[in-house]
Amino acid sequence: MNYSNPTQLQAAILDWAGTVVDFGSFAPTQIFVEEARGPMGMGKWDHIRTLCDQPQVAECYRQVFGRTPTDDDVTAIYERFMPLQIEKIVEHSALIPGALDTIANLRQQGIKIGSCFGYPKQVMDKVVELAATHGYIADHVVATDEVPNGRPWPAQALVNVIALGIDDVAACVKIDDAVPGILEGRRAGMWTVALICSGNALGLDYEGYRALSSDNLACERKRIHAMFEGSRPHYMIDTITDLPEMIADINKRLANAEMPQTS
Known part of the structure; x- marks a missing residue:
């Protein structure tokens, strides 16, 4: 052949x-702030990880929790994110x-x-x-x-x-x-x-x-x-x-x- x-x-x-x-x-950005548009297109866990690695986001997190976000923190955010994401999808489902x-x-x-x-x-x-x-x-x-x-x-x-x-x-x-x-x-x-x-x-x-x-x-x-x-x-x-x-x-x-x- x-x-x-x-x-x-x-x-x-x-x-x-x-x-x-x-x-x-x-729909993918409404739960977060406008910075979420930056890494758009990635898988959502990776998307959140990338957001958390941004210096301004990491610093805000450190000021509240005393540390920068770990992978476990990203997973916790991701798990909170999913039900909210489904709600936003319903609002933005038009072709x-x-x-x-x-x-x-x-x-x-x-x-x-x-x-x-x-x-x-x-x-x-x-x-x-x-x-x-x-x-x-x-x-x-x-x-x-x-x-x-x-x-x-x-x-x-x-x-x-x-x-x-x-x-x-x-x-x-x-x-x-x-x-x-x-x-x-x-x-x-x-x-x-x-x-x-x-x-x-x-x-x-x-x-x-x-x-x-x-x-x-x-x-x-x-x-x-x-x-x-x-x-x-x-x-x-x-x-x-x-x-x-x-x-x-x-x-x-x-x-x-x-x-x-x-x-």
Whole structure:
């Protein structure tokens, strides 16, 4: 048997908040202060650990408890965090405008829909349940506690590849609104698409995004493009509604024997 490059995409691995649901990615941040947006996209225990390692947060903790946060402290915060997180998910479960039509477009092209997020399964189950009431059901879902390491490691994306029966990682595209999710896709050997305006980076709801002046939007795009630059996404677009054009371009590049790992 000889190896041959894939010639078209077989799967899209979608993030959740800021990508398909919850324009602005508010549910993961509402329990904490605004600093929570910094390490967005990581598994939630790692997210909390990273927050606690920030000097200003560690110092506030030391002033109250006489020490900086240990891993046991992080676990205790995490366990308190989960029930509150489920409450916020219910408040921010609406689909991003145009998401269903875009996903239907992908399915019509024979593209399977995988998904992963930084939530553990107990929270992810609620996200999936709520999304189904709005008409969105992914072909496969992987929670962060179902793999040894969550994002930015590639495990969740690769579990989707296996579960969906995809024969080559280069036939997959990872779509995400956070840097760890783009790194996940890159490390998994996939094409990657960063979402600039619908997620954590811009941090506005749909109405706030639509209300931005063209000059302000251009400034925000420039800022967010710079933020993503180091993770090397293959594409950067505003929202998931812009995805079909990128899918068409990736298919052209695959047909020309171009691979994501060399781009």
